[in-house]
Amino acid sequence: MLTIAIRFRVRPEWTTRWLDLVEEFTEATRAEEGNAWCWWSRSVDDPCVFFLLEGHREAGVEDHLASPLIRKIQREWPQALVDTPKLIIATVPGDGWQTMEMLPVPPHSPS
Template identity: 45%
Template sequence: MIFICVKWTVKPEYADDWIELTRPFTEATRAEPGNLFFEWSRSVEDPNQYVLIEAFREDAAEAHVTSDHFRAAQAELPQYLPVTPRVRNVVMPGDHWDELGEFRVD
């Protein structure tokens, strides 16, 4: 899978509305056949920062970045941001979450 983590810094006046502002993009991406997960979290240290964790099957990445909803997000979302989002991505085997062995619950 292609595993992607993106840090989105949002202008303070839009931070509380970010999940709603991104809802069409989020819902359309989650509906893509190759999407494994697409999950937003808000930073506990910076209320203007959201972290997006997403994953796609390796053969689905091109369809995602060329989709109409991706292009719409590219056009719409930058107005709410003071800086370009920061990203890390990696291709890894499997398409699932592993258990955290160091904190095993019996």
Template identity: 50%
Template sequence: MIFIVVKFKTKPEWTDRWLELVAPFTAATRAEEGNLWFDWSRSVDDPTEFLLVEAFRDQAAGAAHVGSPYFKTAMNELPQALASTPQIISQTIDATGWSEMGEMTVE
């Protein structure tokens, strides 16, 4: 699996509209055959920071995502709302999905 985490720092005037701006990109990505998840979170420490956690089945699925027309559209549209270049971690990991946390069990 390709596991990706991206931090987006928005301009204050775009912060409340960020999820609306990325909604078409999010919906299109979630509909991809090779997409495992594409989830947004907002920082509790900095309201202008959003975290995207995404995963793709394999390299081919990740390449299809980056080559899609809606990816290219997003790469052109999103910078207007950003205060800085996004930071990313992208790794291939030996997993197919989420696992239960070993240090804590809820029954």
């Protein structure tokens, strides 16, 4: 599974519009056959920082990168950014999220 984390530093005037700007890409990525997840989150320390977390099955990566939306975001997203995004890419074993065994949560009793 290819896992990607990208940090975007967004201009202050774009923070309320950022998720609208990225919506088409997000929805298209989520619809790709090889996509396992595509989630956005916002930093609790800096409201101008957004994170994109993507998971792709190996077979779907090439199709994702060949999407015409990639060229579109290369044209449109920089206007909203402070600098070039930073990323971490890793291939991890398995096909999704693993249970965190060191922090088990006991079953809850009905109230």
